Amino acid sequence: MNKKYEECLKACLECLEACNTCFDACLKEEDLKMMADCIRLDRECADICAFTAQAITRNSPFINEILALCAEICERCAEECAKHDHGHCQRCAESCRRCAEACRQMVA
Numbered sequence: 001m002n003k004k005y006e007e008c009l010k011a012c013l014e015c016l017e018a019c020n021t022c023f024d025a026c027l028k029e030e031d032l033k034m035m036a037d038c039i040r041l042d043r044e045c046a047d048i049c050a051f052t053a054q055a056i057t058r059n060s061p062f063i064n065e066i067l068a069l070c071a072e073i074c075e076r077c078a079e080e081c082a083k084h085d086h087g088h089c090q091r092c093a094e095s096c097r098r099c100a101e102a103c104r105q106m107v108a
Contacts, residue, residue, distance in 0.1 A: 018095035
């Protein structure tokens with residue numbers, strides 16, 4: 001694996017964990033309907049972060065496209081999570097922002 005991707009890989013794995021934690025916690029919230037978009041985006045984001053981590057470790061020829069998509073999905077997830085006051089949503093939003101930033105830096 002290329003050394004320059006180390007920070008980005010770490011950010012992806014942390015974001016994956018934050019999204020899964022948020023997803024699980026959102027399912028336990030009172031108003032599930034209100035959390036639907038958050039839950040959906042947590043899943044999308046966790047999946048793209050896992051896929052991006054795979055792509056980084058196998059030196060995918062599509063890495064720039066994957067990183068760009070990961071950044072976009074992370075940003076959308078951060079926006080949605082930031083709307084909710086729950087601690088898990090706020091932590092997830094922060095992790096998503098960090099991951100989006102790390103992915104953008106790799107593509108730049």
